[in-house]
Amino acid sequence: MPGNSICVKKIRVSDYILTALIYVCSIISILLLLGIVGYVFIKGIGQINWQFLTTVPSSIKGTFGIAGNIVNTLYVIVITLLIATPVGIGSAIYLNEYAKPGKLVRLIEFTTETLSGIPSIIFGLFGMVFFGGVLGLGYSILTGALTLTIMTLPLITRNTQEALKTVPEHYRSGALGMGATKWYMIRTILLPSSMTGIITGVILAIGRIVGESAALLFTSGSGFLLPKTGAGFFNKIFESGGTLTIQLYLCMSKAQYDEAFGIAVVLLIIVFGINMLTKYLASHFDVNKKNC
Amino acid sequence: MTKNSIIGSNKTKSTVEKAAQAVFTTCAFFAVLAVVSITLYMLMNGTPALFKVGIGEILFGTSWMPTAKNPSYGIFYVILTSIIGTVMSILIGVPIGVLTAIFLAETASKKLAAFVKPAVELLAGIPSVIYGLLGLLILNPLMYKLEIMIFKNSETHQFSGGANMISAVLVLAVMILPTVINISESSLKSVPEQYKAASLALGASKIQTIFNVMLPAAKSGIISAIVLGVGRAIGEAMAISLVSGSAVNLPLPFNSVRFLTTAIVSEMGYASDLHKQVLFTIGLVLFAFIMIINVSLTRILKKGEKSDARK
Numbered sequence: 001m002p003g004n005s006i007c008v009k010k011i012r013v014s015d016y017i018l019t020a021l022i023y024v025c026s027i028i029s030i031l032l033l034l035g036i037v038g039y040v041f042i043k044g045i046g047q048i049n050w051q052f053l054t055t056v057p058s059s060i061k062g063t064f065g066i067a068g069n070i071v072n073t074l075y076v077i078v079i080t081l082l083i084a085t086p087v088g089i090g091s092a093i094y095l096n097e098y099a100k101p102g103k104l105v106r107l108i109e110f111t112t113e114t115l116s117g118i119p120s121i122i123f124g125l126f127g128m129v130f131f132g133g134v135l136g137l138g139y140s141i142l143t144g145a146l147t148l149t150i151m152t153l154p155l156i157t158r159n160t161q162e163a164l165k166t167v168p169e170h171y172r173s174g175a176l177g178m179g180a181t182k183w184y185m186i187r188t189i190l191l192p193s194s195m196t197g198i199i200t201g202v203i204l205a206i207g208r209i210v211g212e213s214a215a216l217l218f219t220s221g222s223g224f225l226l227p228k229t230g231a232g233f234f235n236k237i238f239e240s241g242g243t244l245t246i247q248l249y250l251c252m253s254k255a256q257y258d259e260a261f262g263i264a265v266v267l268l269i270i271v272f273g274i275n276m277l278t279k280y281l282a283s284h285f286d287v288n289k290k291n292c
Numbered sequence: 293m294t295k296n297s298i299i300g301s302n303k304t305k306s307t308v309e310k311a312a313q314a315v316f317t318t319c320a321f322f323a324v325l326a327v328v329s330i331t332l333y334m335l336m337n338g339t340p341a342l343f344k345v346g347i348g349e350i351l352f353g354t355s356w357m358p359t360a361k362n363p364s365y366g367i368f369y370v371i372l373t374s375i376i377g378t379v380m381s382i383l384i385g386v387p388i389g390v391l392t393a394i395f396l397a398e399t400a401s402k403k404l405a406a407f408v409k410p411a412v413e414l415l416a417g418i419p420s421v422i423y424g425l426l427g428l429l430i431l432n433p434l435m436y437k438l439e440i441m442i443f444k445n446s447e448t449h450q451f452s453g454g455a456n457m458i459s460a461v462l463v464l465a466v467m468i469l470p471t472v473i474n475i476s477e478s479s480l481k482s483v484p485e486q487y488k489a490a491s492l493a494l495g496a497s498k499i500q501t502i503f504n505v506m507l508p509a510a511k512s513g514i515i516s517a518i519v520l521g522v523g524r525a526i527g528e529a530m531a532i533s534l535v536s537g538s539a540v541n542l543p544l545p546f547n548s549v550r551f552l553t554t555a556i557v558s559e560m561g562y563a564s565d566l567h568k569q570v571l572f573t574i575g576l577v578l579f580a581f582i583m584i585i586n587v588s589l590t591r592i593l594k595k596g597e598k599s600d601a602r603k
Contacts (some may be wrong), residue, residue, distance in 0.1 A: 090319030119527020211419035
């Protein structure tokens with residue numbers, strides 16, 4: 001009998017069963033997750049070479065490459081962010097700094113939530129009808145980018161809003177107290193101190209764009225050619241262009257599994273990179289935490 | 293506006309101020325505008341077919357032959373497949389996800405959790421087509437073997453080559469895992485430390501504490517994790533479009549099936565006229581489901597806040 005216990009320890013069978021269940025389930029999910037990444041890398045890493053990354057598919061030479069798709073992905077990312085970032089930040093500033101709590105704010109917040117919950121296939125249908133049909137842009141990179149703008153807007157808005165909320169209240173009262181106008185205060189105090197959060201939102205948006213496929217299938221099409229130099233460089237946005245994920249899907253449906261795995265590895269590396277970058281930003285540039 | 297500013301009288305400055313506020317207000321309305329126009333366009337494109345074919349015939353018809361000479365557009369099986377597929381994948385994915393979250397938040401050593409948590413976060417970001425690729429190359433061959441074993445002597449069974457309901461459900465279950473794990477874990481972590489301490493001090497074992505104190509306290513977080521999982525499962529298209537097969541059937545385990553999403557993805561490319569309009573009706577049905585899920589999610593979150601406040 002141990003001295004520090006007044007009764008014999010009770011053995012609970014259910015405790016053991018539940019503990020076992022917890023461990024079994026965790027092992028299942030951890031193995032699954034590691035297995036997915038490992039399997040893709042093993043199958044696809046052999047596909048990656050210079051030609052795969054820097055050429056476009058050629059039926060004459062019978063070679064395959066994803067250079068065109070990489071360029072298309074970059075186009076979509078840049079155009080989407082050019083529109084979504086200012087609008088998203090502006091919306092967050094309004095919600096956090098200008099708006100008074102009430103029905104209007106609740107409506108805007110509800111719609112932002114709703115937007116982030118709508119599945120990408122619905123965005124795809126809407127983009128196809130509205131940007132492609134009503135605005136007459138057809139299957140083009142611009143249509144795809146505009147569709148993704150709506151999709152990534154809530155992501156940027158919410159991250160900026162969170163970042164603005166962490167800026168201490170006395171920054172605001174200090175600046176206003178010294179006679180700064182509101183816009184001046186936002187421009188010189190609030191935005192710089194919430195820059196990390198904003199950048200995190202933008203990077204998360206890039207991740208979402210890179211991984212998106214259903215919203216792009218019927219909006220940006222499946223072109224795989226590189227843009228021409230000169231004016232063609234700009235005109236490219238009115239032509240169809242498939243991103244990496246679209247090409248992966250097309251390869252899959254044509255049963256070109258080796259190429260598909262090659263693209264999957266490229267995508268995984270990008271996702272890894274984005275993840276590391278957000279982690280690094282969050283831990284190294286958090287101005288507010290260090291100084292307060 | 294000018295009350296607390298000593299330079300408010302400066303005319304140009306106040307114009308800039310007003311312009312800035314106007315710009316930010318406009319930005320904020322983009323989200324409202326987007327939701328309103330998406331709703332509008334889905335209704336505009338989705339309803340004509342309902343009246344042309346007949347509401348009952350579309351929603352409860354069981355025969356889907358859009359390209360036949362006498363086409364019929366019944367999407368009942370498609371709706372049923374989406375509902376049953378989502379429910380099944382939630383039934384598989386949520387217990388595993390919640391128990392893993394318990395493991396990460398409570399029982400795992402700090403080192404292990406520090407390694408597993410980023411891995412889970414990473415998986416939430418993996419493009420859905422990659423899940424589809426793996427399902428197609430790993431699950432489908434396995435299912436085909438199983439199918440041959442089970443239906444060896446059956447004469448009525450249509451062989452699906454492994455692209456069937458089970459494969460799709462498993463892919464969906466894996467896809468919702470990261471979402472469920474992440475949100476459940478953070479809601480378990482936010483349970484006040486003294487709840488746990490009090491329970492342990494009263495003599496409850498660790499497991500009893502977790503299941504009788506921690507889980508009920510984290511209830512609203514876990515429910516919203518499940519609702520988000522439902523949203524992700526019902527809206528997923530690309531991952532399951534090749535895995536689930538390509539025929540509209542009753543959602544039995546070994547049948548090749550079509551979900552609401554996969555019907556749109558695989559037929560929109562070549563559909564025209566009425567067929568295309570019916571596909572938009574399918575989109576509208578999906579949109580209706582998602583809106584119901586969204587509204588119930590906001591309800592749950594509000595309820596959670598209220599009960600937190602009461603404590």
